[in-house]
Amino acid sequence: SQQGEEDPQALSIQEGENATMNCSYKTSINNLQWYRQNSGRGLVHLILIRSNEREKHSGRLRVTLDTSKKSSSLLITASRAADTASYFCATDEDYGQNFVFGPGTRLSVLP
């Protein structure tokens, strides 16, 4: 079952600009996480936001969560070429043990 769906599928921006990616999900959740994957490599955890939190920051990352709309957004400020990667949201189904990833947003930051 596909829980998270990222939007857009691909995003291309210039270095220094902000990048915003969105994630929508279907069922109630305990928490939502964002991961980054450089091409063909393992996923790296970026940030976890719990269902009772609305916003969280980590360095240049800002994540928001709106449980009423079942959606989250990831904002990367002042992007760098090294931010070029795929970004995935992942959710846990409140009633189950599965951990479900969306198809990802492919971000390209051009120098």
Next chain:
Amino acid sequence: EAQVTQNPRYLITVTGKKLTVTCSQNMNHEYMSWYRQDPGLGLRQIYYSMNVEVTDKGDVPEGYKVSRKEKRNFPLILESPSPNQTSLYFCASSYGTSGKETQYFGPGTRLLVL
């Protein structure tokens, strides 16, 4: 260094030849999981384990087996691989038994089944 290791990293095999991909973590995590990643489909969970001797199916378990005899190891077994199992496989582990916390991923195993 805290990490999840997988072996082999690359594997080419033929249809029907049994294979095992090993996964090991040194963080004393209870929860471990296997995913496959395919273009356009993202990551899909194959099996997960909440603790030793406790395993359960994910979204795409057909054609795979797992075992959890020790806390640190969670091998993925393909008894009779088929070409549709050609994929990039990731093992992950997580603190706690729920799988709802941060997951730490291995580097991936790229499998080609001819």
